[in-house]
Amino acid sequence: MLWNAVLLALREIRRKLMRSFLTILGIVIGVSAVITMVTLGNGATRSISDQISSLGSNLLIVRPGQQLGPGRDSAGAASFRVADADALRSQVSGLAAVVPVSGKSVTLVAMARNWSSSVTGSSADWFATGKWQLASGRIFNEAEERAGAAVCVIGETVRKELFGGFDVVGQQLRVKQFSCEVIGLLASKGQSTMGNDQDDLVVMPLRTLQRRLTGSVDVGSLMISVRDGASIDAAKNEVTWLMRERRHVSPGDNDDFSVMDTRQIAETLSGTTRVLTGLLGAVAAVSLLVGGIGIMNIMLVSVTERTREIGIRLAIGAREGEVLLQFLIEAVALSSLGGVVGIGLASLASIAGAALMKVPYLFDPVINLLSFGFSAAIGVIFGYVPARRAARLDPIEALRHE
């Protein structure tokens, strides 16, 4: 009986192919949107944590302001100075390098082309700490650092956009109003999550940046690498205490800066994407609900159209429950068909989207099963009212219906 009802439902769906397709469209879109959002979100989260942990677990980043992530308040907090980096270097034990970092967005000009990018000012340790390799040339030396020499190392994207096929080492690059010599080219790291191109940068000595571009002695953040074997937590504590002292934070007050290790940064960032993923998924789930209402609407129309058929079935001896089941199964078949098509569509969209966003494609069986189950449940919920209406028809009235 059940199997017959399923066959009957499928035949009814095939009979009205166009209408069935339009009916399930809402479910298809809902299911595929939910799955695609969640799958891409998972990929992005994974990619962020991969990227950050590739920096190694012995990295600390000190920033002004309280927390990284949403709601971070750095507006009131004072920036660092180079002296802070020096103090950390000399007073905290177990540190391999303390690297002050500042940045600024600028327009670069070379060979009659221009390109918007960002300039990082730092020390020579920046390259090793950030795990950068050189493709050609050299990095700046201590003398150039101290003097604030007009030299820079550029990333692959900048080379491509400005210099094309030419050898870049020895070329002149105009950064805002001053000209600086390109002394090295960084090996490409590729695109990061969220379309963030890691190779789109210019690195110069911190002093050069401060004098010629920002005109201040502020330092944006401090990168600290902890010596292998030394305790990260101990280093973190010591850095925190020293920075509190230097920034005159009274005991009992909160830090006006944050010290985070790479694991924490990865967690905070992926927490943000997780929240976003959840929100987008919720929006998509609403479209599933709308799809359910579409199914109810069409099933109600179908019951009215097929009143005579229902009358015949009842007259021949179908029980109320059997007619109810027939229409319920039809609604569930419709909605789960929508679920299946949606899953297929979501797979295509996720694979394409993952390739486009340069994040890994992670098939998530849970969300796929869940969406399918949800779409079937929508068929039951929204199919029930029409099915009950069909089952409660009076056979005589139904047979007289035209």
Add this chain to the structure above:
Amino acid sequence: MSAPLIALSNVTRCFGHGAAAFQALRGVDLSIGAGEFVAIMGPSGSGKSSLMNILGCLDTPSGGSYRFQGLEVAQLDRDQRALLRRHALGFIFQGFNLLARTSAQENVELPLLYRGEPASRRRLLAREALAAVGLEGWGHHTPAELSGGQQQRVAIARALVTEPSLLLADEPTGNLDTERSREIMALLVALNRDKGLTVVMVTHEADMAEYAHRIVRLVDGRIASDIRTTPSVCSEGAH
């Protein structure tokens, strides 16, 4: 004789309410025993179909009592009446009432489906029933592809395929030519005689009524006459 198969006493059926109310049946007393072959005649609008619907447990009386196999039908719930229709009754409707866009074969299989017969047996029985009404080989045609008479024969096959104990036929030969009508009547007579099928048949045609053992005349929702006859025609080609 034990309790009759059908016992109606003072059955009324009223449609509508208030000023628009219409009494289709105004107190019908009728009892039909198992194995009888009854013809119901009467002018159009006299309440024949209304009476058949009540006999077929599709409808319940507004007043009075209807007992089928000793059961008071009004006291059964919807599902119990459905099961009664499924297992004991065969109904040939005045308007055929075949499922549209569904083959003749499947239409005939439908009551077997609700009885839970396995697919192979359904197919076999339906094919036999179609052959019995002269529609061998027409199984895959849908009602839209069949003539009125052929549709009526599919409806007859559907009513007979379950071998019911009571056949209710509302003008079963209304769309058939004399030749076909005779064949169908011969089939019903044979089933009545050999298998003890009880037949209640509405007809307008006196020739068809002659196949019955008893003729009930309905006028304005009341029984005007109830005459037992010796059937003058028992087989084809008499007279």
